[in-house]
Amino acid sequence: MHFADALPLQSGASIRAYDLSYETYGMLNADKSNAVLICHALNASHHVAGIYLDDAGAPVPRSEGWWDTMIGPGKPVNTDKFFVIGVNNLGSCFGSTGPMQTHPDTGEVYGADFPVVTVQDWVDAQARLLDALGIQTLAAVMGGSLGGMQALSWTLQYPDRVRHAVVVASAPNLTAENIAFNEVARRAIVTDPDFHAGHYGRHGVLPQRGLRIARMIGHITYLSDDVMNEKFGRQLQAPTLVVSRAFGGTLPLAEDKGVLRLRPGEAGSVAPAGEEGTPPKPVASPFKYSTQEVEFQIESYLRYQGDKFSEYFDANTYLLITRALDYFDPAAAHGGNLTQALAQASAKFLLVSFTTDWRFSPARSREIVKALLDNQRDVSYAEVDAPHGHDAFLLDDPRYLGVVRSYFESKVAPC
Amino acid sequence: MHFADALPLQSGASIRAYDLSYETYGMLNADKSNAVLICHALNASHHVAGIYLDDAGAPVPRSEGWWDTMIGPGKPVNTDKFFVIGVNNLGSCFGSTGPMQTHPDTGEVYGADFPVVTVQDWVDAQARLLDALGIQTLAAVMGGSLGGMQALSWTLQYPDRVRHAVVVASAPNLTAENIAFNEVARRAIVTDPDFHAGHYGRHGVLPQRGLRIARMIGHITYLSDDVMNEKFGRQLQAPTLVVSRAFGGTLPLAEDKGVLRLRPGEAGSVAPAGEEGTPPKPVASPFKYSTQEVEFQIESYLRYQGDKFSEYFDANTYLLITRALDYFDPAAAHGGNLTQALAQASAKFLLVSFTTDWRFSPARSREIVKALLDNQRDVSYAEVDAPHGHDAFLLDDPRYLGVVRSYFESKVAPC
Numbered sequence: 001m002h003f004a005d006a007l008p009l010q011s012g013a014s015i016r017a018y019d020l021s022y023e024t025y026g027m028l029n030a031d032k033s034n035a036v037l038i039c040h041a042l043n044a045s046h047h048v049a050g051i052y053l054d055d056a057g058a059p060v061p062r063s064e065g066w067w068d069t070m071i072g073p074g075k076p077v078n079t080d081k082f083f084v085i086g087v088n089n090l091g092s093c094f095g096s097t098g099p100m101q102t103h104p105d106t107g108e109v110y111g112a113d114f115p116v117v118t119v120q121d122w123v124d125a126q127a128r129l130l131d132a133l134g135i136q137t138l139a140a141v142m143g144g145s146l147g148g149m150q151a152l153s154w155t156l157q158y159p160d161r162v163r164h165a166v167v168v169a170s171a172p173n174l175t176a177e178n179i180a181f182n183e184v185a186r187r188a189i190v191t192d193p194d195f196h197a198g199h200y201g202r203h204g205v206l207p208q209r210g211l212r213i214a215r216m217i218g219h220i221t222y223l224s225d226d227v228m229n230e231k232f233g234r235q236l237q238a239p240t241l242v243v244s245r246a247f248g249g250t251l252p253l254a255e256d257k258g259v260l261r262l263r264p265g266e267a268g269s270v271a272p273a274g275e276e277g278t279p280p281k282p283v284a285s286p287f288k289y290s291t292q293e294v295e296f297q298i299e300s301y302l303r304y305q306g307d308k309f310s311e312y313f314d315a316n317t318y319l320l321i322t323r324a325l326d327y328f329d330p331a332a333a334h335g336g337n338l339t340q341a342l343a344q345a346s347a348k349f350l351l352v353s354f355t356t357d358w359r360f361s362p363a364r365s366r367e368i369v370k371a372l373l374d375n376q377r378d379v380s381y382a383e384v385d386a387p388h389g390h391d392a393f394l395l396d397d398p399r400y401l402g403v404v405r406s407y408f409e410s411k412v413a414p415c
Numbered sequence: 416m417h418f419a420d421a422l423p424l425q426s427g428a429s430i431r432a433y434d435l436s437y438e439t440y441g442m443l444n445a446d447k448s449n450a451v452l453i454c455h456a457l458n459a460s461h462h463v464a465g466i467y468l469d470d471a472g473a474p475v476p477r478s479e480g481w482w483d484t485m486i487g488p489g490k491p492v493n494t495d496k497f498f499v500i501g502v503n504n505l506g507s508c509f510g511s512t513g514p515m516q517t518h519p520d521t522g523e524v525y526g527a528d529f530p531v532v533t534v535q536d537w538v539d540a541q542a543r544l545l546d547a548l549g550i551q552t553l554a555a556v557m558g559g560s561l562g563g564m565q566a567l568s569w570t571l572q573y574p575d576r577v578r579h580a581v582v583v584a585s586a587p588n589l590t591a592e593n594i595a596f597n598e599v600a601r602r603a604i605v606t607d608p609d610f611h612a613g614h615y616g617r618h619g620v621l622p623q624r625g626l627r628i629a630r631m632i633g634h635i636t637y638l639s640d641d642v643m644n645e646k647f648g649r650q651l652q653a654p655t656l657v658v659s660r661a662f663g664g665t666l667p668l669a670e671d672k673g674v675l676r677l678r679p680g681e682a683g684s685v686a687p688a689g690e691e692g693t694p695p696k697p698v699a700s701p702f703k704y705s706t707q708e709v710e711f712q713i714e715s716y717l718r719y720q721g722d723k724f725s726e727y728f729d730a731n732t733y734l735l736i737t738r739a740l741d742y743f744d745p746a747a748a749h750g751g752n753l754t755q756a757l758a759q760a761s762a763k764f765l766l767v768s769f770t771t772d773w774r775f776s777p778a779r780s781r782e783i784v785k786a787l788l789d790n791q792r793d794v795s796y797a798e799v800d801a802p803h804g805h806d807a808f809l810l811d812d813p814r815y816l817g818v819v820r821s822y823f824e825s826k827v828a829p830c
Contacts, residue, residue: 011704116704176643176713177635183714184631187721190707191624193608209606213628216599220592225773228591234744287742289426289531291734292605295741298591299598306602319706326710327702329649358640358773 001132007090007125013115017104020129021046021095022087025071026079028135035135036082036412037126038067039143039150042218042321043313045094048086049079067144069396076405081413082139090125091117091320099316100201110316112198117320119146119328123153127161140412141347142166144393145360146321149328152368155345156330162347164412166404169357169393171364172338172371173329178359181221182322185214189315198316207315212306214318219305224356224389232298236286338371348378350407352400354392355385380407416547422505422540425742428530432519435544436461436503436510440486441494443550450550451497451827452541453482454558454565457633457736458728460509463501464494482559484811491820496828497554505540506532506735514731515616525731527613532735534561534743538568542576555827556762557581559808560775561736564743567783570760571745577762579827581819584772584808586779587753587786588744593774596636597737600629604730613731622730627721629733634720639771639804647713651701753786763793765822767815769807770800795822 001022006014023046028035038048049071052063071077071084088096091114099114130138141154141162148170155165174182189195192210196203223231287295294300334340349372353365362383372379382403386392392400416437421429438461443450453463464486467478486492486499503511506529514529545553556569556577563585570580589597604610607625611618635643702710709715749755764787768780777798787794797818801807807815 010700011702012700013704116706173649175640176647176649176711177638177640179649179711180631180635180643180713180717183711183717184628184635186706187631187718188603188628191627212606213599213603216595216602217632220595220599223592225590225592228595232591234588234591234594234747285425285427287426289428291531291601291731291738296591296594296598298595302595302598303602316706323706332649 001129003125003128003132007121007128009115009121010118011116015090015097015115018090018097018125019095019101020087020090020097020125022085022129023047023050023065024086025049025084026073026082028083028133032135033137033139034082035130035133035138036077036084036140036142037130037138037154038071038077038084038086039122039126039141039147039154040066040086040089040092041143041145041147042318042325043309044147045092046086046088046096047094049075049084066394069394069401070404076401077142077408078405082408085129085133087126087129089117089122089321091317091324093314093317098314099198099320100314109199109201111201112316114316114320116323118324119149119153120157122324123150123157126150126154127158130161136161138162138164140164140166140408142168143170144168145170145390146325146328148360149325152345153328153330155347155349156341159344159346164350164407165345165347166350166352166407167365167368168352168404169354169360169365169390170351170368171360172331172368174325175364179326181217182326185217186319186322188213188217189318192315195315198319200315206310208310211310211313211315211318212303215309215313216302216306219302221359222389222391224358224387226356227387227389227391228298230387232296232301235297237294237297237300338367339374342368342371342377343375345372345375345377348411350380350382350404350411352382352384352393352403354388354390354400355383356387357390357392359390380411416544418540418543418547420543422536422543424530424536425533426531430505430512430530433505433512433540434510434516435505435512435540437544438462438465438480438501440464440499440501441488441497443498443548447550448552449497449554450545450548450552451492451499452545452553452556452569453486453492453499453501454537454541454556454562454569455481455501455504455507456558456560456562457733457740458724459562460507461501461503461511462509464490464499481809484809484816485819491816492557492823493820497823500544500548502541502544504532504537504736506732506739508729508732513729514613514735515729524614524616526616527731529731529735531738533739534564534568535572537565537739538572541565541569542573545576551576553577553579555579555581555823557583558585559583560585560805561740561743563775564740567760568743568745570762570764571756574759574761579765579822580760580762581765581767581822582780582783583767583819584769584775584780584805585766585783586775587746587783589740590779594741596632597741600632601734601737603628603632604733607730610730613734615730621725623725626725626728626730626733627718630724630728631717631721634717636774637804637806639773639802641771642802642804642806643713645802647711647716650712652709652712652715753782754789757783757786757792758790760787760790760792763826765795765797765819765826767797767799767808767818769803769805769815770798771802772805772807774805795826 044066047065048067049065052060088094091098099110141151143151148167151165189210192207194205195207330341331338351365353362369381384400459481462480463482464480467475503509506513514525556566558566563582566580604625607622609620610622745756746753768777784796799815
């Protein structure tokens with residue numbers, strides 16, 4: 001959808017005119033009371049549910065929406081009852097106006113000149129989309145992680161337009177450690193020589209090295225230590241048996257820069273004497289003894305994730321979205337008092353957190369719950385004992401999905 | 416000290432001839448029974464205690480050894496009683512033979528050709544140093560983090576040569592998450608275009624971008640979330656008040672790439688009308704709204720740490736030392752059974768861990784304690800409730816220092 005009116009931003013800047021990509025699922029009812037807005041996190045999009053079909057009507061492989069376990073006909077957010085809207089945020093790279101798009105005045109790609117956007121700005125843009133769709137009040141606004149921050153911000157910026165807010169695996173602001181991880185990721189991107197101060201597009205290159213590192217860091221923080229140990233542990237990538245042997249200093253080592261490697265075929269051809277006359281013992285080692293080759297499965301997994309991400313995600317978008325995370329802090333305008341900040345909210349709330357999520361720990365969700373209870377708001381809270389860390393909010397955990405289902409069925413269901 | 420005999424390495428390779436930098440403190444007693452070997456972690460050196468004096472005999476500023484709180488006259492490891500040895504490990508960059516040194520056969524700097532070394536190799540090299548110093552048995556071997564792994568490995572490789580092992584903030588091996596952080600750091604270095612496959616020396620450059628990122632990642636994992644929040648929280652770097660104002664879409668925005676910033680002096684000179692005729696509200700914002708400038712103090716701190724590190728630390732050494740961490744796993748040769756692995760140890764043990772250390776958590780130390788107890792070994796264990804995360808092992812915590820002091824006074828003290 002195209003918006004011709006400029007959007008004023010929290011920074012004091014403005015976006016002159018813009019497009020928002022969105023998808024809808026289900027039918028808007030007659031009194032327009034069954035709309036559910038889904039807000040996305042860092043690298044997701046408006047494609048929250050369902051699959052795409054190709055021209056022949058066949059399913060496109062791996063085209064499931066990012067929250068397809070949660071949203072659809074008969075699912076916890078039941079599109080037989082609710083009209084669900086997914087929208088790609090401003091500054092992202094999946095169709096909505098962002099750094100990869102052309103500035104209407106200059107005819108040049110925005111690149112680094114795209115203005116910094118905040119959670120509040122996204123909510124303002126989403127509200128305009130609802131205006132255009134003729135929806136005054138949301139049955140619910142819902143999101144996980146950064147998406148949960150948007151859901152929370154909706155209840156503060158547009159309290160009269162939200163009946164329910166579902167805030168999953170989120171936080172009232174980032175901790176110093178969260179900001180630190182974001183900052184390292186940003187520095188990896190910005191110091192990539194292919195970044196060109198954000199105008200890599202003009203140079204025909206992409207800062208993929210930086211994006212890979214950023215994604216690898218992100219991935220570590222999305223998983224729990226436990227689930228990483230369970231999935232990968234110390235398992236080796238391709239266990240190959242290299243027979244090596246300890247030996248003394250009597251061999252000519254000039255070749256191969258002083259490093260003599262004895263591989264299975266060679267082992268018999270040299271017979272060095274041990275240091276003190278003891279014969280060297282062949283030692284079966286599963287390692288390649290390399291600092292750059294993959295040894296452990298976790299390394300291979302992370303490299304793969306980094307490579308894949310660097311092929312489809314825009315570096316300037318990564319900078320913008322991590323910054324929006326850093327900035328979000330509704331309590332700041334109230335001297336850090338979250339209770340005071342959330343006094344503006346009149347929605348009913350469901351909060352969900354996951355025990356092993358160390359990026360947005362349950363303690364952070366409990367801060368929101370406490371502040372809402374201090375204001376006598378209607379709050380449901382579930383702390384799900386899931387092993388998957390922050391990623392749990394995207395996974396198919398029956399208890400988690402059950403909590404959301406029963407909340408929607410019993411509380412949100414349109415009258 | 417120069418070693419003319421080649422050192423066989425675990426990989427099957429060998430180092431032809433090498434030097435080890437070391438320092439000693441205190442006096443070796445007549446029966447050579449009071450020697451304490453200190454093993455260092457990732458970025459430290461042989462300079463474990465004391466300060467340096469310049470030619471005029473004046474103290475060199477900031478030249479304190481890295482464990483100066485722990486080691487010295489009257490300190491927990493009392494150099495009035497003990498003869499303390501600090502040694503820089505092979506492959507490091509503080510004087511011992513490593514990637515920055517010249518290969519004796521080729522006359523070229525090793526660079527990436529320096530062989531991969533392991534904890535076991537370091538212990539072997541340290542044992543040769545002790546041989547050269549005429550020391551058969553150590554009163555104690557001691558280290559924190561990776562240094563603790565070396566201390567543990569001493570008790571397995573040379574059980575008859577160690578009376579006590581002091582293993583601080585360490586682990587019997589790295590978890591998948593630990594390896595993951597190491598791998599991201601290595602990828603940041605290796606993919607820096609100035610890395611040149613490890614032969615940056617020949618190109619007259621240094622992969623400082625990669626080293627900065629590596630160090631920033633490391634630093635995050637050395638600190639606890641709590642101490643980061645306490646030290647930095649969400650505090651801004653240089654709180655400057657930028658008066659910005661939200662405004663509608665009626666202004667010419669061609670200049671400055673569609674982004675109009677209203678700064679204090681300019682605010683009066685434009686008077687845009689609000690979207691629906693409401694006057695725009697000036698909003699006091701503490702932010703610069705930039706993805707690349709520093710906003711938060713934690714960002715500035717991390718950048719500073721990264722910059723400093725990239726000026727003195729060698730990139731190839733970083734790769735080697737993180738790999739040695741990855742590889743260490745004494746239980747692997749026993750099918751993962753740590754109890755069986757530690758059956759070889761005959762030393763008495765002190766283990767110390769710190770409650771907020773999430774890099775080498777107390778649970779990892781307890782694994783070692785349990786395996787030693789299963790073998791009926793003499794083990795003392797202290798879990799110190801310190802807020803500083805992994806870094807705590809280097810800090811001046813009186814309870815921690817007290818535990819080590821009393822262990823040395825009551826158990827290690829030379830007869």
